[in-house]
Amino acid sequence: MAFGKGHHLHLIDGSAFIFRAYHALPPLTRKSDGLPVGAVSGFCNMLxxxxxxxxxxxxTHVAVIFDKGSHTFRNDLYDQYKANRDAMPEDLRPQIPLTRDATRAFNIACEEMEGFEADDIIATLARQAREAGGRCTIISSDKDLMQLVGDGVVMMDAMKGNKVIDRDGVxxxxxxGPERVVDVQALAGDSVDNVPGAPGIGIKTAALLxxxxxDLETxxxxxxxxxxxxxxxxxIEKREQIELSKKLVTLDDQMELAFSLDDLEVRDPDPDVLLEFLASMxxxxxxxxxxxKLEVEPPVIEDTPAASQEGEDASEQPSFDEARYEWVxxxxxxxxxxxxxxxRGYVAVDTxxxxxxxxxxxxVGxxxxxxxxxxxxxxxAHKGGAADDLFGDDALAxxxxxxxxxxxxxxxxxxxxSILKIFQNAKYDAKIFARNGIMAAPIDDTMLMSYAxxxxxxNHGMDGLSERYLGHNPIEIKSLLGTGKSAITFDRVAVEDAVKYxxxxxxxxxxxxxxxxxxxxRKGVTTVYETLERPLVPVLARMEMSGIKVDRDTLSRMSNAFSQKMAALEDELYALAGEKFNVGSPAQVGDILxxxxxxxxxxxxxxxKYSTGADVLEDLATEHELPARVLDWRQLSKLKSTYTDALQTHINTETGRVHTSYAITGANTGRLASTDPNLQNIPIRTEEGRRIREAFVAEDGKVLVALDYSQIELRILAHIADIPALKQAFAEGHDIHAMTASEMFDVPLDEMTSEIRRQAKAINFGVIYxxxxxxxxxxxxxxRAEAQGFIxxxxxxxPGIRTYMDDTVAFAKEHKRVETLFGRQIHTxxxxxxxPGAGxxxxxxxxxxxxxxxADVIRRAMVRMDDAIAHLPAKMLLQVHDELVFEVDKNAADDLIGVAKDVMENAADPAVKFDVPLVVDAGIGDTWAEAH
Incomplete structure (x- = not known):
């Protein structure tokens, strides 16, 4: 029957399936002859x-559409089209024809045409389906296909739980809307396909225009x-280039195809053909x-000497079936x-x-x-009664x-x-077990593997990783717990539901x-994972469980002092503005300014309403007093709400201490982030910010010791960028900011003022960022002109710094990543x-x-520290960027400083030999402020 009303065509973007399978799964080779087949395996699982x-x-109709060859009519229009694409990996090349064989083995139509991209075939078929009165779903998330959406055509992202992309999604x-997508793309260009577009105009600006x-022509x-x-x-100047770009991004939906929609009718696979192909692989x-599933006898696959069994279990996994999960x-x-x-020798564990x-x-379980x-x-520990049980049944289920x-x-x-325990976010489970008297070890952590x-x-959360690498959407926790005020805790979830989840x-x-x-x-990060990520888990778990004592009375006094300072600032602001206004209202601040x-x-x-974000006020503060005072008021307000008020709520009633939680994957660079409370962001540039640390105190008979790397990032810059003047200054122990000021402003060191040094310090650190x-x-x-002159x-x-910057950007563009000296990879x-995002x-x-x-240096120091100080009455409590904070018996403070300083200053050895010395400053005090 001819394709028409009531029919529904599915078009699968074959290349997307292939590259997804190749990049998501480990390498796999056919045992009999060593042929790479990992991508084919993943492709078959996806089909x-x-x-x-x-x-x-x-x-009713379905086809997998592939690209055939790399030269298309677009290359004739513009010889640089897709010119910057990486060459196909050698182990993927022989797998491409096998994916076509796999499609045919599943008895699904498999189509491609020389000189045209798969997208053009998809565009033509979508148009034909629409004109015939039927519907079309394109199974892809490729933004280039979004111009086809509308009038019965939608897209579906199979990698994100079959999320439908309709007109609203586009x-x-x-x-x-879809009909103007090509106009936006023509302006914004596309770095992936090397479509030039209009320089300096991104997607958002293009859409506004x-x-x-x-439309583009107007x-x-x-x-x-x-x-x-x-x-x-x-x-005006790039009009031809923009018009060319539109031709490059516009799909050709008028192709003459060698087949018709009727040839794409859904057909059941022939079990013999399908199983024979899969067995041959x-x-x-x-x-x-x-x-x-087909209830037939499986073909016999001969066991042969394994050329490589790497990754077989990973890419050929059984489907998820909650009926097979056991309630113990x-x-x-x-x-x-x-x-x-x-x-087995290993087990995946979750709490x-x-x-x-x-x-x-x-x-709970x-x-x-x-x-x-x-x-x-x-x-x-599941309870028998529901959370809203009239009688509040707390008896166990x-x-x-x-x-x-x-x-x-x-x-x-x-x-x-002898048993490897595998976790996703091991630090959480390790602490739960530790609080119940169990020290789980050794461990592996899938979150940290993904991060490395x-x-x-x-991101590296389990749900996202499952969708991305396993093609599976896990049960959502909110489906069990609910949301908002009516949410329950996991101990109130019925056990039969908890088992599945x-x-x-x-x-x-x-x-x-x-x-x-x-x-x-395969990705060259085993050393990073084994030396910088995995060993950090027990170290951080111990630090977090130790916590640090915070004096509630000190915080309360600070809150009152901040309130008084804010009130004084408000009076200043009223005088400057000539009237009273609500300083905490961005809208009223905008009206005044x-x-x-x-x-x-x-x-x-x-x-x-006017925008009065920090960036706007900071710009205005270079010229005017009032916005500068508003910034000062906001800083105090944030200190009060975020720290002096909120810190009091974080004091654990059982321990009397604050227990922050460190996120190992919190920043792409390897820096730790901290939450509940966030101790990484306590401002130290202002006197008020520094005072927050007065509330962090030592227990009786103990002191806090803070050890801080001195200007470590500038030292690393001097080494990486090979700056002789900076290296010499560090080697000779000079004041680096004063030296920079002297170099830049031609001021002798003995005539240096604190203001000139402050400017040089801001430039030194600013350039790094x-x-x-x-x-x-x-x-x-x-x-601004004066600031730009400084830079x-x-x-x-x-000049070596500019060379380093240019070389680093060039490396990042070529490899889509940069690396630390210890091999950590940060993708770009x-x-x-x-x-706007380019800069x-x-x-x-x-x-x-x-x-x-x-970040790698201090991680290496932390990993070694516990063993180094094991003989001392001391504990490592906090890490804040380049600083470690310890609590130690008063009579052992000097011993601790000697040991810890040695560990920190030599943490890079033997992996990296720096051209400049790493120097650590130490301080002792009853409070963190005194020690720092």
Whole structure:
């Protein structure tokens, strides 16, 4: 029957499936001859999931569309089209034709055409389906295909839980409807495909322009009307380039195809053909799975000497089936799992608790998994009644072991050196177990494996990793707990529901480990993971559990003092403004600055209110007093709310101490982040900010010791960029900021003023972060021209820094990543972007090797520290960027400083030999402020 009304066409973007499979899975070779087949295996699994997910649905026609060859009509239009794309990996090349064979084996139409991209074939078929009165779903997330959406055509992202992208989704992505996507793309260009576009115009600006002028042609015809000179000049001078770009991004939906829609009818696979192909690839797991579904005898795959078995289990995994998860109810069942674990030698473990804060959470249950698809949950503390039970039933639910008895069985295994315990975010579970008397070790951590390989590419939470690398959307926790005020805790979840959720977590963790473990070596980050990430987990867990004492009375007094200072500042502001206003209201501050005082630079947002963010006020503060005072008021307000008030709520009632939680994956560069409370962001530039540290105190009979790397990032810059003047100054122990000031401003050292030194210090640190004239002007509250002059002079005096910056950006553009001296990789996917984000991406790439190397140094020191100070009555409590804080008996403080200083100053050895010495400053005090 001819394709028409009521028919539904699915078009699968074949290249997206292939590259997803190749990059997401470890390498796999066919055992009989060593042929690379990892991408083929992943591709087959994705096709199988697609077939299973759409069996019995309304799909009537389907095809997988591939690219054929690399030269298309677009290369004839523009010879640089896609010229900057990396060459296809050698081990992927032989797999490409096999993916076509796989598609045909599944009895799905497989189409490609010489001289045209897959996108053009998809465009033509989508148009034909629409015109015939049917519907079309394009299975891809490729932004280039979004121009096709509308009138019965949608897209579906199979990698994100089959998320549908309709007209609203396109508008969310591009800021315009599908019919104007090509206009926006023509302006914004595309660094991936090397489409030139209009220099300096990104997606957001392009969308604004197209929405204002209606379409690209009108915009170009009326370019003279554009108010911004640079933008106007670009649109006029680059018109031909922009029009060419539109031709490059516009899909050809008028192709003459050698087949018709009717040829794409859905067909059931022939079991013999499909299984024969899969068997020839030697994919044992998927052969077994499909044979079971089709209820046929699986073909025999001969066992041959393994050319490489790496990653087989990871890429050929069974489907997720909650019916196979076991509810462990008694000792015999748990001991049977312990036997399985010892037979295997490793186990994925996950804990379920009542809260996210490990120091306040109670253990509710433990899940275990030793083989993909087979997992169990050991419930321990689920309550029988629901949270809103009229009688508040706190009795334990049926079918649970005695809490202590279960932990007694688990403890020897969790502490056994011969069993590897695999976690996702091991630090959380380690602390939960530690608070229950179990020291889980040794460990692996899938979150940290992902971080070591993929920092800068995506987040490392389990749900996201499962979607990305396993193609599976886990059960959402909010489906069990609810949200908002009516949310319950996990101990109130019915056990049968908890089993499915908790066991799935352990199952996912094991599968992620099977995917990631072999990839560490392939991606060259095994050393980073083994020396900088994994060993840090127990170190941080101990620090967090120790916590630090905070004096509530001191905080309370500070809060009152800040309130008084804020009131005094408010009086100053009223005098400057000539009237009273609400300083805490951004809208009223905007009205005073831009309407009443008539200052320039006022911009209104969508709400019609002036923007008065820190960047706006910092710019104004270089010229005016009132915005500078508003910034001071806001700083005090933040100190009061975030620290002197909020810190009091973080004091643990059981310990009397504050227990921050460190996020190892908190920053792409390797720097730690801290939460609940955030101790990394206590401001130290202002006197008030520094005073916050007075509230952190030592216990009676003890003191706090702070050890801080002196100017470590400048020292690393001097080494990496090979700056002789800086290296010499550090080697001879000079005041580096005074030396820089002397070099830049031709002021002899003996005539140096604190103001000149302060400016040099701001420039020294600013340059590391790629600061602009705008940024330095804000920091020093001086005019931009003067600030830019400082920066220009800096680069004249230290030309090696400019060379380092240019070389680093060039490396990042070529490799899409930068590296620290210790091998940490920080990916830079936006490095070739255009528009406002371009400058940020470059600055981040320049700074990452420096900041990341500094972060690696202090990590190495922390990993070695516990053993080094084990003989002393001391504990390491805090890490704040380049500083470590310890609590130690008063009579052992000097001994601690000697040992800890030695560890920190030699932390880079033997991996890296710096040309400049690392110097650590030490301080002792009853409070952190005194020690710092």
């Amino acid at each position: 199988q999931r697609y077939v299973e997910g759409n069996t019995g649905g309304d799909v 508008e969310e992505k591009f800021g315009v 197209i929405n204002e002028y209606g 915009l170009l015809d009326r370019a003279e009307e554009i108010k911004q000179p640079k933008r106007r000049q670009t649109l 030697e994919f044992r797991t998927i052969v077994r799975r499909i044979s079971e 109810k008694d000792e015999d069942a748990l001991k049977a799992w312990i036997d399985k674990i010892y037979a 379920e608790t009542t809260a996210l804060n490990e120091m306040r959470a109670d253990l 433990v899940s275990l998994c030793v083989e993909a698809g087979e997992a169990c949950y050991v419930p321990l 049926e079918g649970q072991m005695d809490f202590e008895a279960a932990l007694a069985i688990l403890k020897p295994m969790l502490e056994d050196d 390989m993929n920092a800068g590419l995506h 908790a066991a799935e977590d352990a199952d996912i963790t094991l599968r992620l480990w099977q995917v990631f473990k072999p990839q560490l070596h 831009f309407d009443k005082m008539g200052l320039e630079g006022g911009k209104k947002g969508k709400t019609g 790629g600061i602009s004239g705008f940024g330095l002007a804000r920091n020093l509250r001086i005019p 220009d002079r800096y680069f004249e005096r230290f 996917p936006e490095i070739s972007a255009k528009g 940020f991406a470059k600055r981040a790439a320049i700074n990452a090797p420096i900041q990341g190397t500094a």
